[in-house]
Amino acid sequence: MKIITGKVVVLGYQGVGKTSTIIRYIENTFPQQTTPTIGASFFNCKIDIDDNIKVTLQIWDTAGQERFKAMTPMFYRNANAALLVFDITSTNSFDSMKGWVQELKRNVEEPMVLFVVGNKIDLPEQREVSRTEAMQYSKSIGASYYECSAMTDQGVGVIFEKLALELVKLSGEAVNHTLKVYNDSELMAKSTELPPTDTANEEIVNLSLNDSIAYGNPVPAGCCFN
Amino acid sequence: MSDNIEIDPGAARESGLVTTDSFDNLERMSSSLDEIKSTNAISQSEESNDNANIEQLDESTNYVKDSTEENEIEVSREWTSKSKHIFVLSQAGKPIYSRYGNEDKLAWLFGVMQTLVSFVQSSDDTIKSIHAGDTHFVFLIKKPLILVAVHKTQESEQQIVTQLNYVFNQITSILTLTRLKKIYEQRQNYDLRRLLTGVERLIDHLLDFSEKDPSFFLGAVQCLPLTSSVRDSISSAIIAACNKIKNLVFAILLANNKLITLVRMKKYCLHPADLHLIFNLVQASESLKNSESWTPLCLPKFDASGFLYGHVSYLAEDCQACLLLLTVDRDVFFTLSEAKQRIVERLRRGNSLEAINEALVSSDANWNGAGFPELRHYIYKSKSTAQFYQPPIGPPYSLRPRRLIDVYKRSHQRLHSSTRPLKLAFERSASEAVLAWDTRGFELYATFEPLTSTAAIIASVGKLLDWVKKREDKLFCLNAPTF
Numbered sequence: 001m002k003i004i005t006g007k008v009v010v011l012g013y014q015g016v017g018k019t020s021t022i023i024r025y026i027e028n029t030f031p032q033q034t035t036p037t038i039g040a041s042f043f044n045c046k047i048d049i050d051d052n053i054k055v056t057l058q059i060w061d062t063a064g065q066e067r068f069k070a071m072t073p074m075f076y077r078n079a080n081a082a083l084l085v086f087d088i089t090s091t092n093s094f095d096s097m098k099g100w101v102q103e104l105k106r107n108v109e110e111p112m113v114l115f116v117v118g119n120k121i122d123l124p125e126q127r128e129v130s131r132t133e134a135m136q137y138s139k140s141i142g143a144s145y146y147e148c149s150a151m152t153d154q155g156v157g158v159i160f161e162k163l164a165l166e167l168v169k170l171s172g173e174a175v176n177h178t179l180k181v182y183n184d185s186e187l188m189a190k191s192t193e194l195p196p197t198d199t200a201n202e203e204i205v206n207l208s209l210n211d212s213i214a215y216g217n218p219v220p221a222g223c224c225f226n
Numbered sequence: 227m228s229d230n231i232e233i234d235p236g237a238a239r240e241s242g243l244v245t246t247d248s249f250d251n252l253e254r255m256s257s258s259l260d261e262i263k264s265t266n267a268i269s270q271s272e273e274s275n276d277n278a279n280i281e282q283l284d285e286s287t288n289y290v291k292d293s294t295e296e297n298e299i300e301v302s303r304e305w306t307s308k309s310k311h312i313f314v315l316s317q318a319g320k321p322i323y324s325r326y327g328n329e330d331k332l333a334w335l336f337g338v339m340q341t342l343v344s345f346v347q348s349s350d351d352t353i354k355s356i357h358a359g360d361t362h363f364v365f366l367i368k369k370p371l372i373l374v375a376v377h378k379t380q381e382s383e384q385q386i387v388t389q390l391n392y393v394f395n396q397i398t399s400i401l402t403l404t405r406l407k408k409i410y411e412q413r414q415n416y417d418l419r420r421l422l423t424g425v426e427r428l429i430d431h432l433l434d435f436s437e438k439d440p441s442f443f444l445g446a447v448q449c450l451p452l453t454s455s456v457r458d459s460i461s462s463a464i465i466a467a468c469n470k471i472k473n474l475v476f477a478i479l480l481a482n483n484k485l486i487t488l489v490r491m492k493k494y495c496l497h498p499a500d501l502h503l504i505f506n507l508v509q510a511s512e513s514l515k516n517s518e519s520w521t522p523l524c525l526p527k528f529d530a531s532g533f534l535y536g537h538v539s540y541l542a543e544d545c546q547a548c549l550l551l552l553t554v555d556r557d558v559f560f561t562l563s564e565a566k567q568r569i570v571e572r573l574r575r576g577n578s579l580e581a582i583n584e585a586l587v588s589s590d591a592n593w594n595g596a597g598f599p600e601l602r603h604y605i606y607k608s609k610s611t612a613q614f615y616q617p618p619i620g621p622p623y624s625l626r627p628r629r630l631i632d633v634y635k636r637s638h639q640r641l642h643s644s645t646r647p648l649k650l651a652f653e654r655s656a657s658e659a660v661l662a663w664d665t666r667g668f669e670l671y672a673t674f675e676p677l678t679s680t681a682a683i684i685a686s687v688g689k690l691l692d693w694v695k696k697r698e699d700k701l702f703c704l705n706a707p708t709f
Contacts, residue, residue, distance in 0.1 A: 014423060023516060035513045036424040039521035039536075042559065061517070067401065067421045071522060074556065 005056045005180040006167040009076045011104075012085035013096035014064030017119040020150040021085065022061055025160050030151050037063040040075055047164040055164040076104060080170060080179050081113035081163055086134075088118040088147065089126040094134070101141055113166040114143035117159060122149040234667030235695035236608030236615070242488040242706035243447060243612040244497040244527070258494055259529040262475060262554050310377035312393060312433060315340060317370050318415045322422065323393075323429055329419070339374050343367060355383055366390040370410035371397070380632065382639045385443060389436055392499070395526045396432050399503050400425050403530035431510035432503075438628055439483065441505075443638050444669070446607050446614040447498050450484040454699040456581045461487045461707040463572035467565045469709045473555040474562075475534060477709075481547035481586055483509060485613075485703065492708045497527035498612050508548050514538050515546075518566070520559045523552065537562035541570055545579040546586075598686050598693075602658065604672040605634060606694050608702060615694065615701040634671050637662035641669070652680070661687065 010018045019037050024030055026045055043059040060075040062068065076082060082104060086097040097116070104112065116138040118129065131147065138145035144162065148155035171179045305327050313332075314323035319340030321329035329336070343365060346353040356363040364386045366373040373390040398406060401421060409416050436442040452460075464477045464487065476496055479486040483505050488496060503525070508514060522533040537551040537559060549569065551562045573579050603623065607614035623630040640651040641664045651662040659674040661683055672690065674683055694701065 019513060019516065031512070033512070035427065035511045037513050037519070038507070038511060039519055041513070041517040041519045042563070043517050065421075065423050068522070071556070 001052055001054065003054045003056065003182045004167055004171050005058060005182075006080040006164075006170075007078060008057050008059045008081045008083060008163065009079040010059060010061045010083045010085060011072070011076070011097070011100040012064055012083075013087070013090070013093040014066075016064065016085050016087040016090070016093045017150045018064065018083075018085050019061050021083075021117070021119060021148065021156060021159075022059060024150040024153055024156045028153070030153070036065060037061060039063055039068060039071065045160070047161060049164060049168060053168060055167055057160065057164065057167075072103075073107060076108060078110070079108075079112060080110075080167055081115065083115050083117055083159070083163070084143070085117045085119055086129065087120050088129050088134075089120055089123050091128045094129045098137070101143075105141075111170060113163065113170055114138075114141060115159060115163060115166075116141075116143045116145045118145070118147040119150055121147050121154060122152045234608065234610075234665075235606065235691060236613060236698045236702040236704070237610045237667055238608075238702075238704045238706070239610075240706040241611040241613075242490050242495055242703070243501070244495045245609060245612045257529050257531060258475075259532045259534075259554055262473060262491070262494075309379055310375060310433075310437075312390070312429075313339060313374045313376075314393060314397070314429075315372050315374070316410065316414075316416070316418060317372060320415055320417055322371070322397075322418045323426060325430065325433060339365075339372065343372055362386075364390065366394070368394045370407055380636060382643070384642070384644060385635060385639060388443065389433070392432060392436055392442065392502070393429055395499060396429055396503060396506070397422065397425070398526040398530055399507075399524045400428075402524040402532055403526065404532070428506065428510050432506045435506055435509070436502075438631055440605055440616065440631060440634055441483075441498070441614065442502060443635055444605070444607050444614050445498050446612045447501055448484050448614055448616065449701065449703050450481055450486050450582070450585050451615075451697075451700050452486065452581060452585050454704070456578060457487055457703060458705065459576050460573060460578050460582075461489055461705065463569050463576065463578070464489045465707060465709055466572065467568035468551070471553075471558070471561055471565060471709075473558075474551060474553045474709060476550070476552045478504065478550045478552070479541075479547055480505065480508065480550075481582060486547060486582065487703060487707070489707045489709060494528070495706075496525070500525040500527045504550065508538070508550075514548065515540055518559075518563055522556075525552075535559075537566065539566055541573065541582075542579060545573075545582055547582050598690060600675045600678040600682060601686055601690065602673045602675065603630060604670065604690060606690075607669040609667055609669065611702060611704070613702045630673065633658065633660055633673065634662075637671055638669075652683075659683065663687070 010022065012018050014036060019041065020030060020034060022043055026043060040063060041061040043057075043061060045057040045059060047055045047057065049055060060079070062072055062075050082100075084097045084100055086093040101114075104114075116134060118131075118134050134147075135145045144166075146155060146159045146162070148159060150156060167179065171181050308326050310325070312323070312325040313321075313336065315321055315336045317340075319337055321333055321336045323329065324332055342356075343353055352367060353365045355365065360378050362375075362377055362383070364375040364377070364383055366387055368391075371394060373393055375386045375390055377386065401409075409418070409421075441447055460479065464479070468474055468477055468489070475491045475494060477489040478496075478501070479488075485501070488501075490496065504523075507523070513519075518537065518539040521536045521538050523536045524530065524533050528534075532554075533556075534552045534554060535556045535558075537553075539549055541547045541549055549566060551565065553562065570579075603617060603619055605614055605616040619627045619630055637651055637653065637660055641648050641662050647664075649664050651660075653660050654676060656676060658676050659678055661670070661672045661674070663670045670687065670691070672683075672687060674686070698704065
């Protein structure tokens with residue numbers, strides 16, 4: 001059995017629902033009243049891919065407020081994946097998310113799985129960022145695009161499951177990655193031993209179009225910085 | 227005081243808390259951070275990061291709500307009837323915070339306040355307060371900010387100034403004083419609200435908290451009553467798990483606004499005013515309950531120039547006490563996270579979690595059974611440890627506890643009046659009789675039935691002191707453990 005531990009950083013403008021999305025996935029609840037995250041919160045989350053592979057996500061949920069910007073590098077440094085969250089009802093949050101992508105490109109050299117997540121699809125009548133626009137942008141940076149609603153639990157689970165699969169993939173291909181792979185939780189496995197994850201292509205996310213998912217790209221899937 | 231130390235209930239030779247006069251103007255700041263950092267060289271890879279962002283501050287101002295009708299006067303009857311307004315503005319008159327209403331719509335009012343301040347300043351003087359009938363305007367100028375209270379309460383100017391100082395410290399605790407000053411050096415008319423989004427909530431909470439909790443005017447902290455053996459075993463569990471960790475400055479365990487224990491680095495004490503900000507942060511932030519957090523936090527009395535980093539978490543699902551491990555090292559989250567696990571394991575093995583839960587529930591124990599039929603409520607503050615104890619507020623104040631707090635505030639103000647301080651104040655009104663007594667070692671505030679005779683009151687006070695003395699181990703943290 002292989003255990004893969006991946007570090008995930010969640011970035012995005014204040015109030016887009018970063019914490020709510022994570023809590024929805026981990027605890028399957030939606031707090032009606034949330035207070036802003038202060039600094040950053042840490043979550044551990046285990047996902048079983050199949051009987052042979054288990055993925056542990058170490059998630060850093062960062063605060064969206066501008067004053068915490070200075071401390072964010074310590075969370076995305078060494079991260080294997082980034083969830084870039086915006087609020088589909090706010091163009092401002094979409095632009096702010098793009099700012100995070102720029103910052104990651106400037107400062108991170110290691111390959112990293114990028115997921116762009118548009119939250120709050122339970123408010124379609126207030127939508128400001130179209131699905132096409134977000135998808136095109138995601139494609140241009142080599143990221144996958146997902147939409148979800150942390151409030152109604154629409155499309156949340158699939159994000160984390162896909163993320164786990166991408167990390168499995170990443171552990172199989174990159175040479176100098178910082179992903180920790182344990183064989184029977186003892187030794188570092190040779191990453192080539194990992195079985196190909198065919199299952200990844202079979203699942204079609206109901207809320208994001210097929211071509212938005214970076215699996216089929218000639219670029220190493222989901223990794224944009226090499 | 228040395229003679230009294232053994233006698234006064236709750237007194238101790240050493241305290242983890244800085245002891246102060248109640249009306250400490252919070253002016254004094256120390257620079258403990260540099261000291262710690264220089265004695266224990268730490269990885270300072272990104273030390274400069276705190277300031278790195280300042281240059282970028284001005285780039286994007288699009289976040290700022292641009293009020294088109296900024297001169298619109300929004301003064302409703304409800305707004306004017308509030309008993310205490312608090313405003314914060316920059317020296318240039320830019321609105322930063324208003325306790326009630328939208329600052330943008332009150333821009334005209336902030337303009338008036340700034341004008342008053344600068345008008346007096348122009349003749350080399352400082353405006354302190356204006357009194358118009360029963361409305362009082364109190365100004366506190368703390369560069370680079372101006373804080374103003376407009377109130378109709380009975381509180382003294384000193385008490386209001388203390389409250390304004392707390393608001394200033396709350397803002398400092400978010401940004402550090404160094405950064406706050408730098409921002410305005412770079413741009414005088416900067417809109418600080420951009421950096422304070424979400425902080426209004428903390429300030430709102432702080433103001434309500436400071437109005438209903440005696441710890442603020444007392445300059446002291448209340449402990450969760452625990453037998454001394456339980457408290458000691460909790461402290462030693464923390465020490466055992468943390469004593470190898472360098473640069474850990476404070477470990478604070480608290481529950482329900484009461485201190486369970488405070489373990490500190492040798493030589494350093496925590497100021498009650500800083501601890502109050504921590505209590506406020508924990509109480510006002512539901513989000514801390516979800517997970518472990520890594521939070522930058524400036525404790526203005528400890529060191530206003532930089533951040534400590536806090537590993538903040540609740541002990542367990544079944545024990546809602548909050549543990550804060552504060553360090554000067556910004557990269558040790560996982561070390562502290564492991565330490566926390568070890569602490570919880572030890573506490574669980576020693577049944578301390580249950581003891582904490584029991585204390586949280588049974589703090590409503592019927593102390594009246596102790597034989598003080600006419601005593602309604604009291605507050606005992608031990609000066610040498612900066613701690614106080616009060617029983618839960620019962621009838622006839624249960625529904626309006628603020629009224630009792632206001633009674634105590636008035637007595638406190640009598641004892642500590644800057645012009646004519648008193649040692650003993652006794653006041654009898656139609657609703658209660660209140661005795662306030664200030665000695666070298668303690669302060670006591672006791673509320674009795676209005677018709678209790680003076681002799682009976684004096685007798686009960688003597689008995690009450692004996693009673694507190696007997697239970698001092700339980701009511702106070704008498705040890706000041708270090709790592």
